[in-house]
Amino acid sequence: NAGVTQTPKFQVLKTGQSMTLQCAQDMNHEYMSWYRQDPGMGLRLIHYSVGAGITDQGEVPNGYNVSRSTTEDFPLRLLSAAPSQTSVYFCASRNYAEAFFGQGTRLTVV
Amino acid sequence: AQSVTQPDIHITVSEGASLELRCNYSYGATPYLFWYVQSPGQGLQLLLKYFSGDTLVQGIKGFEAEFKRSQSSFNLRKPSVHWSDAAEYFCAVGARNYGQNFVFGPGTRLSVLP
Numbered sequence: 001n002a003g004v005t006q007t008p009k010f011q012v013l014k015t016g017q018s019m020t021l022q023c024a025q026d027m028n029h030e031y032m033s034w035y036r037q038d039p040g041m042g043l044r045l046i047h048y049s050v051g052a053g054i055t056d057q058g059e060v061p062n063g064y065n066v067s068r069s070t071t072e073d074f075p076l077r078l079l080s081a082a083p084s085q086t087s088v089y090f091c092a093s094r095n096y097a098e099a100f101f102g103q104g105t106r107l108t109v110v
Numbered sequence: 111a112q113s114v115t116q117p118d119i120h121i122t123v124s125e126g127a128s129l130e131l132r133c134n135y136s137y138g139a140t141p142y143l144f145w146y147v148q149s150p151g152q153g154l155q156l157l158l159k160y161f162s163g164d165t166l167v168q169g170i171k172g173f174e175a176e177f178k179r180s181q182s183s184f185n186l187r188k189p190s191v192h193w194s195d196a197a198e199y200f201c202a203v204g205a206r207n208y209g210q211n212f213v214f215g216p217g218t219r220l221s222v223l224p
Binding site (some may be wrong): 004033035040041042043044045048058090092094096097098099101102103104 | 211
């Protein structure tokens with residue numbers, strides 16, 4: 001049982017480049033979300049989805065896009081990377097009782 | 111809107127000593143409450159959760175937490191800390207509405223002295 005799988009684990013981008021962080025879950029959860037983690041700020045919600053075809057913005061959505069074409073996958077796209085997007089990104093899927101997290105993607109934008 | 115505060119950014123304890131990590135939340139109704147632990151370079155692992163019933167909740171790794179409605183608190187405790195407990199700890203609140211998000215506190219980093 002893989003749970004939540006995120007790829008890549010590490011990534012270095014140049015300012016202005018675009019990329020997609022992948023997230024897949026095998027628990028058939030409707031609810032998935034993306035967080036970024038920065039020192040002293042905990043986890044802040046970027047975007048979330050309550051089911052295939054439905055997405056919404058979280059606390060810090062600017063500079064990021066998401067889509068949800070299947071229950072399993074919830075990719076996060078950085079349209080034009082900026083140094084302020086240097087962070088650790090976590091994907092989570094949840095049922096009503098618990099959120100399950102991927103191992104994270106450490107992204108550095110230079 | 112929900113919010114979570116963890117007043118202690120960093121706590122250092124000696125191995126074998128007791129531990130209490132503080133968490134206060136703001137929420138208009140009875141929330142779901144969680145404690146997660148993050149070891150260096152890892153994702154978040156659920157330690158314990160409170161939904162209803164007994165206000166003292168037991169979790170994994172010997173941790174427990176107590177929900178105190180009057181104080182809007184959900185403090186995490188462990189009677190005897192092990193060196194492997196060194197990690198970052200996050201308190202989170204989740205609304206009973208399934209469509210609502212979890213809100214995380216800023217985290218408390220725990221260091222353990224040998």
